[in-house]
Amino acid sequence: MRQLIAKLMSIFGNREHKVIIVGLDNAGKTTILYQFLTNEVVHTCLTISSKVEEIIPRKSHFLMWDLVGQEALHSTWITYYSNTEVRRAPGSQRGPVRQ
Numbered sequence: 089m090r091q092l093i094a095k096l097m098s099i100f101g102n103r104e105h106k107v108i109i110v111g112l113d114n115a116g117k118t119t120i121l122y123q124f125l126t127n128e129v130v131h132t133c134l135t136i137s138s139k140v141e142e143i144i145p146r147k148s149h150f151l152m153w154d155l156v157g158q159e160a161l162h163s164t165w166i167t168y169y170s171n172t173e174v175r176r177a178p179g180s181q182r183g184p185v186r187q
């Protein structure tokens with residue numbers, strides 16, 4: 089997890105950024121978000137809609153949006169995408185990103 093934070097900081101620098109976490113349901117998005125926050129693996133429930141948490145490691149400042157994973161609601165993701173840049177998490181699958 090520290091590696092992922094370090095990677096985000098190397099990509100984004102020391103400014104405020106909004107990060108959206110997207111992926112299929114049960115992929116582990118909420119688990120990652122709370123591991124960032126608490127450094128622990130916490131018990132999670134299915135995400136309905138989205139949740140946002142503020143994370144301030146050193147001089148960086150991330151607003152992290154954890155989006156719903158259920159396929160029927162993927163069409164709502166687009167509302168979070170304006171002015172975003174796509175970066176894959178280290179270790180995630182290669183290939184085109186579909187919207």
Ligand SMILES: Nc1nc2c(ncn2[C@@H]2O[C@H](COP(=O)(O)OP(=O)(O)OP(=O)(O)O)[C@@H](O)[C@H]2O)c(=O)[nH]1
Pocket residue numbers: 111112113114115116117118119120131132133134135136155156157158
């Ligand atoms: N074995 C294993 N289980 C994991 C891992 N990450 C998350 N899980 C489990 O996978 C389940 C789903 O995790 P969530 O973080 O809620 O998944 P999500 O992507 O937020 O799911 P939605 O909110 O439905 O989109 C939970 O039971 C987690 O404990 C992992 O790295 N390994």
Ligand SMILES: [Mg+2]
Pocket residue numbers: 117118119132133134135154155157
């Ligand atoms: Mg979730």
